Amino acid sequence: MLLDFEKPITELDQKIHELSQMSSDGKIDILQDISNLQKKRDKLLHEVYENLTPFQKVQIARHTDRPHFKDYIKHMTSDFVEMSGDRLFGEDAAIIGGLARINDRTVMIMGHEKGSDIDSRLKHNFGMPLPEGYRKAQRLMRLAEQYQIPIVTIVDTAGAYPGMGAEERGQSEAIAKSIETCLSVSVPIVSIIIGEGGSGGAIAIATGNKVMMLEHAIYSVISPEGCASILWRSRDKKEEAAEAQKLTAQDLKRLDIIDQIIPEPLGGAHRDVKKTILNVKAALNKELDSLTKLSGSALKNQRAKKYLQMGKKT
Amino acid sequence: MNWISNYVRPKLRALVGAKNETPENLWTKCPKCEQMLFMRDLERNHYVCTNCDHHLRMSAEQRLKFLFDEGQYKEIDLPEAQNDPLKFKDTKRYSDRLKTYRDKTKNMDAVRIATGTISDEKLVVCAFDFNFMGGSMGIVVGESIVRAAEEALRIKKPLLIITASGGARMQEGAFSLMQMPKSMVAVEMMKNAGLPYLVLLTDPTTGGVSASFAMAGDIAIAEPEAMIGFAGRRVIEETIREKLPDNFQTAEHLLEHGMIDMVVHRHELRAKLSRILRLLNQRHA
Ligand SMILES: [Zn+2]
Numbered sequence: 001m002l003l004d005f006e007k008p009i010t011e012l013d014q015k016i017h018e019l020s021q022m023s024s025d026g027k028i029d030i031l032q033d034i035s036n037l038q039k040k041r042d043k044l045l046h047e048v049y050e051n052l053t054p055f056q057k058v059q060i061a062r063h064t065d066r067p068h069f070k071d072y073i074k075h076m077t078s079d080f081v082e083m084s085g086d087r088l089f090g091e092d093a094a095i096i097g098g099l100a101r102i103n104d105r106t107v108m109i110m111g112h113e114k115g116s117d118i119d120s121r122l123k124h125n126f127g128m129p130l131p132e133g134y135r136k137a138q139r140l141m142r143l144a145e146q147y148q149i150p151i152v153t154i155v156d157t158a159g160a161y162p163g164m165g166a167e168e169r170g171q172s173e174a175i176a177k178s179i180e181t182c183l184s185v186s187v188p189i190v191s192i193i194i195g196e197g198g199s200g201g202a203i204a205i206a207t208g209n210k211v212m213m214l215e216h217a218i219y220s221v222i223s224p225e226g227c228a229s230i231l232w233r234s235r236d237k238k239e240e241a242a243e244a245q246k247l248t249a250q251d252l253k254r255l256d257i258i259d260q261i262i263p264e265p266l267g268g269a270h271r272d273v274k275k276t277i278l279n280v281k282a283a284l285n286k287e288l289d290s291l292t293k294l295s296g297s298a299l300k301n302q303r304a305k306k307y308l309q310m311g312k313k314t
Numbered sequence: 315m316n317w318i319s320n321y322v323r324p325k326l327r328a329l330v331g332a333k334n335e336t337p338e339n340l341w342t343k344c345p346k347c348e349q350m351l352f353m354r355d356l357e358r359n360h361y362v363c364t365n366c367d368h369h370l371r372m373s374a375e376q377r378l379k380f381l382f383d384e385g386q387y388k389e390i391d392l393p394e395a396q397n398d399p400l401k402f403k404d405t406k407r408y409s410d411r412l413k414t415y416r417d418k419t420k421n422m423d424a425v426r427i428a429t430g431t432i433s434d435e436k437l438v439v440c441a442f443d444f445n446f447m448g449g450s451m452g453i454v455v456g457e458s459i460v461r462a463a464e465e466a467l468r469i470k471k472p473l474l475i476i477t478a479s480g481g482a483r484m485q486e487g488a489f490s491l492m493q494m495p496k497s498m499v500a501v502e503m504m505k506n507a508g509l510p511y512l513v514l515l516t517d518p519t520t521g522g523v524s525a526s527f528a529m530a531g532d533i534a535i536a537e538p539e540a541m542i543g544f545a546g547r548r549v550i551e552e553t554i555r556e557k558l559p560d561n562f563q564t565a566e567h568l569l570e571h572g573m574i575d576m577v578v579h580r581h582e583l584r585a586k587l588s589r590i591l592r593l594l595n596q597r598h599a
Contacts, residue, residue, distance in 0.1 A: 160525075160544065160545075161553075162544070162545030162546075162549045162550045162553050163545075163550060163553060163554055164550065164554060164556075164558065164562070166544070166545075167543050167544060167545065167550065167562070167563060168567075168571045169571070170529070170571070170572075170573050171525070171543075171544040171545070172524040172525040172528070172529040172542075172543065172544040173529040173530075173573060175525040175526070175544070176494075176498065176524075176525055176526050176527070176528075176529045176530045177530065179494055179495050179498045179526060180498050180501065180502065180530060182495070183495065183498055183499060183502055184502060199482075199491060199522070200491070200494060200521070200522055200525040200526075200544070203491055203492075203494055203495060204525075207495045207498075219488055219491075220487065220488060220491070221482045221484060221486075221487055221488055221490050221491040221522070222482070222484055227484055230484065231404035231405070231484060231485075232404055232405060233405075240404075241404075244400065244402055244403060244404065244487075245400070245484075245487045245488075246400050246487050246488070247487065247488065252488055255399065255400075255488070255489070257488050257489070257492060304499045304502070307492060307495040307496045307498075307499055308460060308496055308499055310453070310456070310489060310492035310493070310495075310496055311395055311396050311399060311452075311453030311456070311457075311486070311489040311492065311493070312395060312396070312453075312457070313394050313395055313396060
């Protein structure tokens with residue numbers, strides 16, 4: 001996937017690649033050229049990523065090479081045991097969940113999975129859950145409470161699926177009850193927004209004691225395209241909408257809507273999946289260490305207080 | 315020939331009377347059957363079309379007056395909150411929009427909170443006003459739901475929320491999203507106190523409002539033909555590339571799918587509510 005504003009960087013990468021193939025015979029001047037180009041490329045990457053516009057962040061947050069839920073399972077946990085189904089109607093693979101180990105701790109981990117190729121994207125419905133996905137999440141949260149193990153939620157969705165069956169089976173009710181379950185369980189919930197935090201479809205599993213965002217993730221009440229088409233009456237105004245919405249991790253931290261920003265490697269998570277996930281794992285462990293010291297009622301009170309505070313007069 | 319009295323007279327009357335009797339506030343058109351309805355008849359019929367029985371939208375004030383005994387109630391001031399936390403501007407400044415709607419509705423935001431009685435059963439009501447930015451939920455609305463729940467807890471009485479909302483207040487960005495969990499904290503407060511929390515879903519109830527407190531009531535009542543759903547009709551049609559059936563997302567459709575308890579005609583509403591309140595308020599002998 002090639003982002004328009006990354007074009008000059010990719011072009012330099014290509015040049016470096018071509019030159020390094022030519023340099024196999026060890027000519028010094030080519031090696032010098034390569035090193036110069038690499039410096040230039042790093043400087044450019046720095047510049048571009050230091051000055052990202054909100055809409056460019058939207059594009060990065062949606063980048064298909066960004067680590068997805070399954071990558072986090074692979075690099076951050078061991079002994080993952082997937083658990084399926086809502087025990088009511090069906091199984092929705094847009095949200096995956098199950099038991100896993102993170103360091104020496106058993107956790108209940110769940111999150112949106114967008115898929116990484118055509119087949120898996122269809123299987124996971126592009127990470128847009130049906131009511132069954134949210135009801136599975138509620139079931140797993142209740143089990144986590146029963147076993148007194150912490151909950152980790154990984155958030156990455158454009159939103160809950162707007163379909164006929166989804167409406168008939170109570171998408172609204174499923175989201176409302178998910179939020180309610182998040183608020184009422186007596187174990188810690190740490191939520192990490194790793195890509196797109198799309199509206200009700202995200203908050204349904206992101207009502208946590210601690211909410212963290214990756215550096216280039218976004219979190220909003222409506223997509224910039226949707227916002228532009230409603231308020232500006234034109235989807236072309238998506239850049240302006242993204243700007244006005246204050247949907248970047250930096251804005252949301254400043255507004256006290258999220259608790260922490262997790263840094264990404266230079267040039268974004270899609271350039272170094274493992275490094276990104278290690279950063280997430282470190283931040284997550286730190287939070288779990290402190291939250292697991294709190295009592296069930298303290299955890300519930302902390303969550304209630306946190307959300308009652310949102311937007312209050314300061 | 316009564317040609318003259320049937321045709322010429324009304325025409326003449328229209329010409330002569332046009333000066334002071336502006337038909338605009340005397341007559342209104344039913345959005346469903348398009349019949350012209352005399353405002354006073356409509357008011358007397360509680361904004362139910364006298365021709366086709368369509369339930370027209372009511373303002374929060376009209377709701378409260380209609381619902382409480384003798385139209386009497388005590389209104390509670392809306393809580394103060396951050397007004398325009400993002401300094402939002404689309405084609406217009408959000409702060410200017412707010413001012414326009416505040417002038418137009420004589421209210422601070424999209425809800426009114428009041429206490430009163432229905433057939434002598436006391437309760438707290440929080441009624442949405444669709445006329446105020448489509449009844450959208452921003453910080454003040456979220457705060458108001460908490461305020462209403464706190465009042466219900468204080469007087470140990472049930473809470474009824476009457477919804478009419480297009481969803482989140484986009485101009486407040488993620489703050490409006492955060493009102494979903496905030497409103498659910500209010501719902502939890504009611505549940506933990508063992509107090510009834512009832513919802514009356516009216517046309518329309520969608521988006522972030524339907525996906526939080528609106529669909530979390532102990533008892534969910536809806537008005538006939540009210541549009542209730544998560545995603546908007548157009549969004550769904552664009553996604554599935556299919557036209558939806560006419561009755562899709564109507565109160566009756568939700569009832570059929572087990573998503574609400576009952577659909578109640580506006581003329582039966584007070585009686586139904588008073589019965590529910592009496593059953594719940596006088597639980598023990
Ligand atoms: Zn009519």
